Each structure stands twice: as structure tokens, then as C-alpha cells.
Amino acid sequence: MTSEELLQIAETTVAERKEFDYELNVCMALGCMSQHSDKVKAALTEEVAKSGKRCHVRQTGCIGPCAAGPLVSVGPTGTLYGNVHEDDAEAVVASLGGDPVERLQTHLQHYFEGQHPIVLENSGQIDPEKIDEFIGRGGYLALMQVLTQMTPQEVVEQISRSGLRGRGGGGYPTGLKWGTVAKAVGAQKYVICNGDEGDPGAFMDRSVLESNPQRVIEGMAIAAYAVGATKGYVYVRAEYPLAISRLTVSLREARRRGFLGSGICGTTFAFDIEIRIGAGAFVCGEETALIASIEGLRGQPRSRPPYPAVSGLWGSPTLINNVETFANVAPILRNGPEWYSNIGTAKSKGTKVFALTGKIANTGLIEVPMGMTLRQIIFEIGGGIPGGHKFKAVQTGGPSGGCIPEQHLDLPVSYESLIDAGSMMGSGGMIVMDDTSCMVNVARYFMEFCMSESCGKCIPCRTGTAQMFNLLTKICNGEATHADLDLLVDLCDVVKNTSLCGLGMTAPNPVLSTLRYFKDEYLAHIENQHCPAGVCACGSRVVAAEEVMA
Amino acid sequence: MPPLPSDDKRWKIVNGTMRRHGYARNALIETLHTAQASFGYLDEVAIRFVAKSLHVPLSQAYGVVTFYHHFSLKPAGKHTCTVCLGTACYIKGADKLLAEAQKHLGIKPGETTPDNNISLMTARCVGACGRAPVVLEDNELVGLMHPDQLVQKLEGWAADD
Numbered sequence: 046m047t048s049e050e051l052l053q054i055a056e057t058t059v060a061e062r063k064e065f066d067y068e069l070n071v072c073m074a075l076g077c078m079s080q081h082s083d084k085v086k087a088a089l090t091e092e093v094a095k096s097g098k099r100c101h102v103r104q105t106g107c108i109g110p111c112a113a114g115p116l117v118s119v120g121p122t123g124t125l126y127g128n129v130h131e132d133d134a135e136a137v138v139a140s141l142g143g144d145p146v147e148r149l150q151t152h153l154q155h156y157f158e159g160q161h162p163i164v165l166e167n168s169g170q171i172d173p174e175k176i177d178e179f180i181g182r183g184g185y186l187a188l189m190q191v192l193t194q195m196t197p198q199e200v201v202e203q204i205s206r207s208g209l210r211g212r213g214g215g216g217y218p219t220g221l222k223w224g225t226v227a228k229a230v231g232a233q234k235y236v237i238c239n240g241d242e243g244d245p246g247a248f249m250d251r252s253v254l255e256s257n258p259q260r261v262i263e264g265m266a267i268a269a270y271a272v273g274a275t276k277g278y279v280y281v282r283a284e285y286p287l288a289i290s291r292l293t294v295s296l297r298e299a300r301r302r303g304f305l306g307s308g309i310c311g312t313t314f315a316f317d318i319e320i321r322i323g324a325g326a327f328v329c330g331e332e333t334a335l336i337a338s339i340e341g342l343r344g345q346p347r348s349r350p351p352y353p354a355v356s357g358l359w360g361s362p363t364l365i366n367n368v369e370t371f372a373n374v375a376p377i378l379r380n381g382p383e384w385y386s387n388i389g390t391a392k393s394k395g396t397k398v399f400a401l402t403g404k405i406a407n408t409g410l411i412e413v414p415m416g417m418t419l420r421q422i423i424f425e426i427g428g429g430i431p432g433g434h435k436f437k438a439v440q441t442g443g444p445s446g447g448c449i450p451e452q453h454l455d456l457p458v459s460y461e462s463l464i465d466a467g468s469m470m471g472s473g474g475m476i477v478m479d480d481t482s483c484m485v486n487v488a489r490y491f492m493e494f495c496m497s498e499s500c501g502k503c504i505p506c507r508t509g510t511a512q513m514f515n516l517l518t519k520i521c522n523g524e525a526t527h528a529d530l531d532l533l534v535d536l537c538d539v540v541k542n543t544s545l546c547g548l549g550m551t552a553p554n555p556v557l558s559t560l561r562y563f564k565d566e567y568l569a570h571i572e573n574q575h576c577p578a579g580v581c582a583c584g585s586r587v588v589a590a591e592e593v594m595a
Numbered sequence: 596m597p598p599l600p601s602d603d604k605r606w607k608i609v610n611g612t613m614r615r616h617g618y619a620r621n622a623l624i625e626t627l628h629t630a631q632a633s634f635g636y637l638d639e640v641a642i643r644f645v646a647k648s649l650h651v652p653l654s655q656a657y658g659v660v661t662f663y664h665h666f667s668l669k670p671a672g673k674h675t676c677t678v679c680l681g682t683a684c685y686i687k688g689a690d691k692l693l694a695e696a697q698k699h700l701g702i703k704p705g706e707t708t709p710d711n712n713i714s715l716m717t718a719r720c721v722g723a724c725g726r727a728p729v730v731l732e733d734n735e736l737v738g739l740m741h742p743d744q745l746v747q748k749l750e751g752w753a754a755d756d
Contacts, residue, residue, distance in 0.1 A: 075722065075723050075736065076723055076725045078736075079723060079726060079729070079735075079738050080726075080738070111723075111726060114725075114726075243719065243720070244720070245684075245719055245720035246681050246683045246720065247722070247724070248724055248725070251722040284719075284720070284722065285722060321624075322624075322625070322628055323663075323665075324664070324665035325664035325665035326662065327719065341620055341623035341651075342659065343662040343663075344663070402682075402683035402727060403683050408724070408725040408726075408727070409725050440682065474682070474683075474724070476683055476724075478686055490682070
């Protein structure tokens with residue numbers, strides 16, 4: 046593949062797209078697929094053939110507002126239809142060239158207005174399984190440019206200058222990590238893509254892998270060139286079968302087009318990627334545990350240093366980044382680091398993809414510039430709380446994060462501001478809760494999660510989470526005393542400071558953040574045996590599932 | 596290499612995965628995935644065969660099988676109902692779905708009805724949070740689930756047994 050050939054493919058694809066008067070892009074990501082968007086696509090294809098209109102019906106990745114699915118977007122007008130059923134195919138096809146079908150229109154302008162798609166720019170625009178459509182939208186241009194015109198040092202330097210930070214949640218500067226692996230000495234180096242998105246309530250990585258897997262492959266190849274690696278692994282959860290199958294197809298396509306294998310883009314650079322499927326262990330999102338899992342062992346973390354950058358997979362220097370981090374790489378190199386660092390806040394650059402879920406009108410996948418306030422995200426893009434309920438808190442960072450109350454809604458979202466508010470960025474799940482959620486119960490839910498997901502290697506995490514869970518259960522049942530609450534706070538401190546890995550160190554966060562902002566709810570359970578939200582068994586409404594969850 | 600445990604063709608599929616990885620020890624999890632996909636669960640024969648073929652101590656293979664939630668040591672029922680307990684599903688009432696399913700089937704999560712018809716499972720998060728609460732009915736994802744709708748499905752399964 047030479048750059049002329051690449052441009053040729055891009056031009057051909059663009060020209061082919063122009064041969065059609067209309068486009069019908071059907072979302073075939075998990076959310077819409079669960080509502081049989083595949084049948085909608087089949088029905089549309091059939092109707093188009095019948096009508097004789099020059100219209101291309103395409104399967105695409107995630108369009109965004111999952112709650113309104115199955116989604117169909119119409120080109121070139123940009124009309125977005127929601128809740129499309131296969132019976133609607135005739136009306137949709139008939140409306141092409143005329144007025145849109147009013148009853149199917151979604152009217153979600155606010156949802157899209159504040160967004161800034163970079164990672165998701167191709168999401169919902171291209172067929173994720175067709176590499177040429179990706180090339181037609183500037184795909185692999187960055188890899189070509191990097192391999193033919195830049196030295197590895199220049200690539201690392203550009204990524205550093207862009208200010209990109211790890212999107213897995215920690216926020217470690219990506220350029221610094223790449224530089225460390227590039228300088229590390231080793232005959233064999235590895236690049237690993239962490240797609241073990243275990244945070245409950247988060248689905249950004251799944252969507253990126255389902256909607257634009259080539260972007261991740263391109264990012265990994267660029268990273269491999271920059272650090273001097275020849276072998277890569279993508280570690281994906283077994284719970285994401287669609288992402289695994291799209292990735293498998295995409296790896297094959299990338300090899301066919303010569304972007305993986307030996308002699309990539311006519312240079313001497315060689316790199317290939319293998320998929321490793323997780324087996325359902327939350328702790329494997331921790332980098333050393335993930336490496337152990339790839340080695341075929343139990344996913345237990347080990348103490349650091351040495352960091353994987355120096356001694357990782359099979360003792361070799363290993364670069365390990367999140368799916369979304371890799372998806373940011375190609376646009377940065379294509380548009381320049383300054384373009385990227387102009388977006389966002391002083392310390393958190395670029396955009397962040399969030400999974401907006403819970404008690405919110407427009408659930409779905411969004412990408413916003415760093416620095417946007419939580420209020421804008423929840424009330425403008427998310428459309429606020431449905432059913433006349435009142436906003437109570439937004440949970441970010443999964444089991445490692447915390448709950449942010451109404452008084453902090455004007456907080457601009459960045460790595461630092463969320464930590465200051467007692468939560469963390471995490472991988473990007475945002476779960477909105479209204480007045481029907483009991484915050485003690487939510488803390489107990491996360492503690493149950495950490496307790497059963499603890500790998501059992503270090504005592505503070507293994508025993509501490511179980512003890513904290515018991516105390517929280519006592520509080521929920523209205524059987525606790527003030528002494529129990531003090532003990533809970535003490536345990537939070539011990540577990541936070543003495544655990545081996547991130548799972549244990551952050552497990553107390555949901556408790557600490559709810560104690561910080563909703564202490565009155567804890568006290569109501571303890572002093573009055575009353576659950577203000579009416580969720581816990583001690584409250585007005587008894588939920589049988591209480592025993593179930595334990 | 597140890598001989599295949601029986602002339603069941605599925606062992607050849609398991610063996611194929613190991614061969615593709617050059618019988619390397621690190622192929623353990625990949626091979627267990629294949630074995631579980633082929634047989635539906637991992638019994639002692641399967642674990643012993645894989646451990647021996649890959650020169651991995653049996654204790655280590657057993658440790659891996661029991662460490663990861665995805666691997667199961669007992670066969671599942673004819674139908675599987677998996678209730679997602681991710682945060683978004685939990686906030687939207689997944690606990691009530693699970694309670695309803697338990698009450699209806701008379702079993703706990705991870706168990707199978709005595710007639711081997713329905714297994715009740717839970718999932719940590721299937722990543723379809725936009726459609727919460729979700730249930731996997733025989734691996735088919737159904738979103739915006741209501742307890743009545745779930746019971747209806749379970750009754751349907753019980754009827755066609």
C-alpha cells in the first residue's frame with residue numbers, strides 16, 4: 046500500500062457514495078440490535094429495491110441516543126428516525142425526496158448540538174465492517190503519514206504536546222507513557238489495548254469497538270511504531286460478542302489491505318494484533334491483572350513498580366492503553382497536536398465519551414469537550430429527569446467513583462474537578478439518579494460489587510470490602526448504631542490506604558462520597574430506622590429483593 | 596500429547612485451539628473458552644485434558660476456571676435467563692426483576708430448575724445501559740424489561756418443555 050493507492054481507495058469510496066441520491070443508515074450496535082434493527086435494515090433494503098430509488102441502505106455503528114432506538118438516519122438531509130419498526134420501511138422509503146415521516150422523527154437537536162465528536166466522528170456514518178468506508182473518511186492517512194514521514198520520537202513528541210491523557214480513568218499522560226516504553230530496553234515489546242470495560246453502567250469501549258474498530262487498530266499500529274513494538278493484543282470482555290466479531294472481521298480486513306502484517310505501507314515496519322477474550326473478572330481492567338490474564342493465569346494484580354512500561358507481558362516492556370485513548374491517536378496526528386490541545390481545559394485536553402444512563406430522558410452515548418458542566422450534560426444533552434422527578438445525584442467512575450450532588454452540577458468536567466468533588470472520571474459511565482434512589486443502598490450496591498469482584502490477593506480488600514458490606518447492610522436494614530458508622534469510616538480509611546491495587550484503593554469511594562453529601566440519609570436509617578427514598582427494607586416500602594442481593 | 600478423552604468430535608475442536616497456539620501454556624484461557632463453548636460447561640474430564648495437553652498443573656487450571664465468572668462447572672438448563680445487575684439496570688429496578696424471577700422459578704441465581712429447563716443467572720453489566728433494565732433471554736438481549744413481561748417469558752419456556 047502506497048499513499049497514492051490509499052488516496053485512490055478513498056476517492057473511489059467517496060465517488061461510490063455519490064452515485065446514490067439517498068442514504069439510509071441503520072444503527073446496528075447492541076442497543077438497536079436488541080430491538081431487531083437487523084430486520085429493519087432487511088425491510089428497508091427490500092423496499093428500496095421495490096421502489097427503484099437510488100438509495101444505499103447501510104449498517105452503521107452507534108448513532109447515539111439508544112433510548113430512541115432502533116435508529117435510522119437519512120442522508121443527505123440528516124433526518125433522524127427513532128423507534129423504527131420493519132412495518133415502517135415502506136413509509137420511510139416513500140418519503141425519500143419528499144417530506145420526512147413526522148411520526149418517526151426524533152427531534153433530538155439538543156442532544157447533538159453540544160457534542161464534539163472526535164472519537165465518534167465515524168460512528169453512525171460508516172459500515173464498521175468495511176475498511177474502505179473508513180479509508181474514505183480519512184482512515185489510515187495518519188498511519189501512512191507517520192510511517193513514511195516521521196520518526197518514532199516525533200510521534201511520541203506530538204502525542205505529548207497534544208495533552209492526551211489515559212481515557213481508562215486514571216488520566217496518566219499518554220505521551221509520557223509512550224516515551225517510557227520507547228526508551229525501555231527489550232528485544233520484544235508489546236502493545237495492549239484494554240477493552241475490559243468492567244465498570245457497570247459504562248459502554249463507551251463497546252460502542253467504539255462496534256462502531257469503528259479500524260480506528261482502534263490504526264491507533265495501536267501508530268503506537269507500536271512509536272514505541273518499537275511488533276506484537277499487539279486487544280483484550281475484550283466476553284460479554285461483548287458483537288464487538289469481538291466486528292473486531293475479528295476488521296483485523297482480517299486490515300491485514301488484507303496491508304495495514305497489519307509485515308512491510309506495512311511499503312516500509313519495513315511489521316506489526317500484528319491478536320484478540321484475547323476476557324472471562325468475566327472486573328479486576329482484569331487493572332493493567333497488571335490484565336497482563337496476567339493474557340498470560341493464561343488468574344487475573345490477579347501484582348505490586349508496581351516495575352510498571353508494565355518496563356516489565357509487562359512476559360517480562361517485556363509493554364504499552365497498555367484504553368480503547369478510547371487509541372481511538373484519539375489518529376485524529377491528533379492528522380490534525381496536529383495544537384488542534385487537539387485547543388479543545389478542553391488547562392489540564393484535561395480534548396473530548397471525552399460518556400455513557401449517559403439511569404433516570405434521564407435521553408440515555409445514550411455522547412462525546413463532549415472537557416470542561417463542559419455536568420448541568421449542561423444532564424439537562425441540555427440528556428434532556429433532564431423524566432416523570433416529574435427531582436435530580437438527586439450523578440454517579441461517575443463506576444465502583445471506584447462517587448456520587449455528585451446537585452450543588453456541584455456547575456462543575457466543569459475534568460480529571461481534577463471530579464476528584465475534588467470526591468468522585469473520579471473513570472472510564473466514562475454517568476448514571477443519573479433521582480429522588481427514588483436511596484444513596485445508602487447505592488453505596489451498598491457498589492460495595493457488594495467490589496466484594497464479589499475482589500480477587501482475594503490482599504487482605505484489606507478481600508476482608509475489608511466484606512466487612513464494609515455487612516455494615517452497610519446493617520444500616521440499610523435499620524439495625525445499625527452510630528458506632529457502626531464510625532467503624533465504617535475507619536474501615537474506608539484502612540482499605541483505601543493499604544490495598545494492593547486500584548480496585549481496593551478506590552472501593553471505599555462510593556461510601557465516602559455519599560457520606561460526604563448525603564450523611565442525613567445515613568442518619569435517617571440509623572436514628573429513625575427510616576429510608577427517605579423508600580427503597581430499603583427498614584423504610585416504608587419493603588423490597589423483597591433486599592435478601593436476594595445479599 | 597494425551598489422547599482425546601473420547602471420540603466426541605468436539606474434542607477435536609478443543610484440540611484445534613491448542614494446536615493453533617502451539618500448545619503454549621498461555622493458551623489456557625483461550626482453550627477453556629473453546630471447551631465451554633463446545634460443551635456448554637467444563638467438567639473434570641475437560642479440565643484434566645486441557646491441563647495435561649498444555650503442561651499446566653491441574654491446580655492452576657482449576658484455579659483459573661474457578662477464578663473467572665464466565666466459566667461454569669455445571670451444565671446450564673435448556674433455557675437461560677440472565678438478569679443484568681449493572682448500575683443503570685439496578686437503578687431502574689433490576690433487583691425487582693431478579694426477585695420476580697426467583698419467586699417464579701423457586702431457585703436462586705446460578706441455579707437451574709430441577710427439571711433442567713431454566714437456569715437463572717446474573718450478569719455484572721452487558722453494556723446495553725441505554726436500554727436498562729435488560730435481560731438476556733437465551734443470549735438474546737431484551738431491553739426496557741418489565742417484571743410481568745419477564746414472568747410471561749418464563750411461563751412460555753415452562754410450557755414448551
